[in-house]
Amino acid sequence: MSDKEQTASGFSRETLIEAIKLGAGSFDKRGIARALGLKTGEQKHLLKQALGGLEAEGVIRRDDQRNYALAGELPAVCVVEITGRDIDGELLAQPARAEGKVPLIRLAPGQGAGGRGEAALGVGDKALVRLAVDDEGGYEARLIRKLGHSVQKILCVLRKPAKGPYRLVPVDRRSRHELVPAKGESDKANDGELVVCELAKERRNGLKTATILEVLGDVNSPGAGSVIALHSHGVPMGFADQEMREAETIASAKRQGREDLRDLPLLTIDPEDAKDHDDAVWAAADTDAKNEGGWIVMVAIADVAAYVTPGSALDRGAFKRGNSVYLPDRVVPMLPERLSNDLCSLREGEERPCLAVRMVFDRHGNKKSHKFLRGWMKSAAKLSYNDAQAAIDGNGNAKANALLDTVLRPLWSAYAALCVARARREPLEIDSPERRVQVGADGKVTGIELRERFDAHRLIEECMIQANVCAAETLEERRVPLIYRVHEEPSREKIDALADYLPNVGLKWTRGDKIATSRFNHLLKQAKGGEHYETVNEVVLRSQSQAVYHTVNQGHFGLHLQRYAHFTSPIRRYADLTVHRALIRALNLGDDGQSDEERSRLTSIAEEITQLERRAMAAERDAVDRFVALYLADHVGGEFPGRITGVTRFGAFVRLAATGADGLVPISRLGEERFVHDDRAHALIGEQTGGRYRLGMIVSVRIEEATPITGGLLLDMVTEAEPGPRPKRGTGRSAPAAGRTGGRPWKKGKRR
Known part of the structure; x- marks a missing residue:
């Protein structure tokens, strides 16, 4: 674009690029024209030429909706796939249709963690998220909705309340609200049966209505956990x-x-x-x-x-x-x-x-x-x-x-x-015990065993x-x-996170040395026999890339x-x-x-x-989560030993020793004081006492809630926090979360 063209158009190359950056994939040509205040036909003609030139240079690109974004940057709203967790257990993702270098995306604290009656996001799940660039050039994602096999079809349980009409209660709470069966639809199923629904006509006020497409059986029947898992992820059953x-x-x-x-x-x-x-x-x-x-x-x-x-x-x-x-x-x-x-x-x-x-x-x-x-x-x-x-x-x-x-x-x-x-050859030797859910002939869980x-x-x-x-x-x-x-070698971001964590357990990783399986194996041998062996195995496993077909x-x-x-x-x-x-x-x-x-x-x-x-x-x-939750539903109120496998700004993930089940202790259940997440120490630290719950810590927890329909496991912390120095105000990398005394769940803080 020449200076003369700039004068005639009323915008420069730099202002055009800034406008596209501001739009972050939400502006088409008309939206850019509005953002730049272009009104005349000549200005819009020059804009079309300028956009074509930038696209040809590879500076900008267009998506399927013909919206513009800077090349290499993601749109403000996109579909991502959950690919793993970082050392602290926070969810990592990548664009569902990744091209070229894949940027690092972390879900914001609490996003996708599930909760009461709500299924958490896990590896392999897809979600529609809103992205924002973080302080280190990566992206922070906030969940708009979890995506199943179809955003039109919803797996629900038909419920008859004590008062009022039937309700359709979504299994994974992809929709935050209950649905109402359309006229005559409640006759297709009985109270407590799993049904596949499709949204009917929208209501301006009140709950949305839905039609029942398929009845899958009683939600409390043996095997319902498998049926829910298969339908939730769109796994086809049967053959044409x-x-x-x-x-x-x-x-x-x-x-x-x-x-x-x-x-x-x-x-x-x-x-x-x-x-x-x-x-x-x-x-x-x-x-x-x-x-x-x-x-x-x-x-x-x-x-x-x-x-x-x-x-x-x-x-x-x-x-x-x-x-x-x-x-x-x-x-x-x-x-x-x-x-x-x-x-x-x-x-x-x-x-x-x-x-x-x-x-x-x-x-x-x-x-x-x-x-x-x-x-x-x-x-x-x-x-x-x-x-x-x-x-x-x-x-x-x-x-x-x-x-x-x-x-x-x-x-x-x-x-x-x-x-x-x-x-x-020295392949990677991660010790990752596998547990098997034993199911009897009647479909009920009889036990959970460690595979030898x-x-x-x-x-x-x-x-x-x-x-x-x-x-x-x-x-x-x-x-x-x-x-x-x-199977590619671990990313630099994951290696940096591993290197940051290891000093907390008396180990180290020299960042400049070549990444090799032998280095990981040496690390595991150093940890073997010590109290941190299981945790080191866990963080080494989390540092690895996912295998793909290519x-x-x-x-x-x-x-x-x-x-x-x-x-x-x-x-x-x-x-x-x-x-x-x-x-x-x-x-x-x-x-x-x-x-x-x-x-x-x-x-x-x-x-x-x-x-x-x-x-x-x-x-x-x-499916395993749901069967385990079904098994543990008879043990609500019981106390079990476990180990903290992840610490986040919203709580601690604990793996139960006997069953291998993973549950969440919300930060509000850690004690009467407020706790902050220290991402350097990989711990949740009490503001008043300095007591800490750290990654790898052996704890006892009480099962507060086990929900077979979602596989959710809500835990209450029994073990007192380990003693530690009181944190200096203003030095934490993560802002405080609310304890039982109330307060804000968290403030936005700088991400690693």
Whole structure:
């Protein structure tokens, strides 16, 4: 824009950019003209030219509503996805449609935390938020509303009050107000039943009305927690008629053209309650004199690609689901049961098609070669992890003992060699215990147990990792595009937060040194055996990036591998199915491999299945929360030991030791004095006494409220605060929150 044009237009380049910045994505061309006070046709013509020039330079951009914003800046209102928590437990997010460098977004204190009868936001959830730039160039987000699978459909419970008409009470309180059934709608369901609703015509005054689209059953029935979780996150249940027709009429695969592996004693090792078996393993000493002490390991995977072909109804349905979803009382499979539990399942003693990789390792666990083949196998046995481990430990049952010398001991010996190479590679070794909700035949929770991990688990895991690496290497060598499993190294912001925290527990992180898995492992070893070990594990885990699917290889940081793809679970993950098809095409193993159309869509497929994986994780987490809340509802008023896993400006998150359940102690329940959040000390500190509740502190809490319908757990602090120096007024990084004596919940303070 020349000086003459500036004079004629009445605005300069700088004022135009400032106006766009002021609009923050809410101004279209007309809004900018109004902001600049432009009225004449000539001024508006020059504005159009100037906007076109700035857009061509990449200084500004337009969104789907044709509003302008500075390139690299986010609009004032946008959809975000919750990606994790920082060390203090505050929610982190990124734009749902992230492009280029992803900015750091923190939810403002209290936003998305849930409360009485209100579901909290969790990793994988999406929300509509209003953004504001914070003091450090990132963004602070304030929640407008949580987004489920549809903003028009609402999951409710039909309630008949003691007085007045029926009400529809939203389950996740996405709408803050109850709804009224439209005329005649209350006849569709009974009091206390879960229903899917849709808003009807708006009322100018009073409550909004809704129509009932579907009745899901009694909210207090066993399994209601799973139904709510699945519907809340939009996980599709059931299969389309066309999918079922294809599944029921599909012909069994033929042995012709496949390598015969039936004489090889491949076996499956899975959890005791597994219904589908998509991987089998076998190992033997290598007889090649040039590889003395070496091992041959075979990993055979169910050949799902033989049944689910590109573009079929089964393929479209599998892509729509992205993966199977595993809840405490049920599995929502990616494929119909005829495939997942029958034709594609490597059942004991039954012949099945497979895609296998034969790997050769030396005695130090270094891979010397590998080869993929399309085979025809018959599983020699189905063992559980417990069965296999017990046999190795000398306590096996007859079935496992019969395989001890011929199959199990060779597998363990091969695994010992792989462990040597794994130790040199040094993947991330976070100790993250997994708890399992036990559900009885009647659908009620009978207990919550810690899952034991044996060498049997680690053996299968390492075999699968090696097979996944082989798949990525083969496709790269053949220059065939594929979907990688990518895990980037932690962001600088998360590393800085970790480095800030560690001195509080007597540890340190040198910021200038290279980020490597070995440094994290050394940190965990330093903490092991001490009182802060669990907390250090937690904060190291929170510092990691989330794994994604991507067509551009960026390596797998956690496993410390240069290339990695998912190949070993095509029954339950769509990503693995795409890798199978790519291998079939690359190695000329059949005419049912990767199609040109699928190849052209790999990038969008990777983006979609990443989101679907997070949707499944969120649904699984929510279902567990609801089942645990149901279990703990009988213990309201009871006191339990736990550990503080997060401190925020609105309270402390506590994980109960016995169940692993996470609950919130609101800041108003910490005592009679006012508490402030000290983000450097990662603690809530009393203004008068200096008493503190810090991250990692062992405490006792009382269950004040357990709400199965939302999975909410409200706790009351029993343990007295640890003594500490009284904070100097005005030195805290976070402003005070109200205690029982009243006052403002918080003031806006400087964010880290």
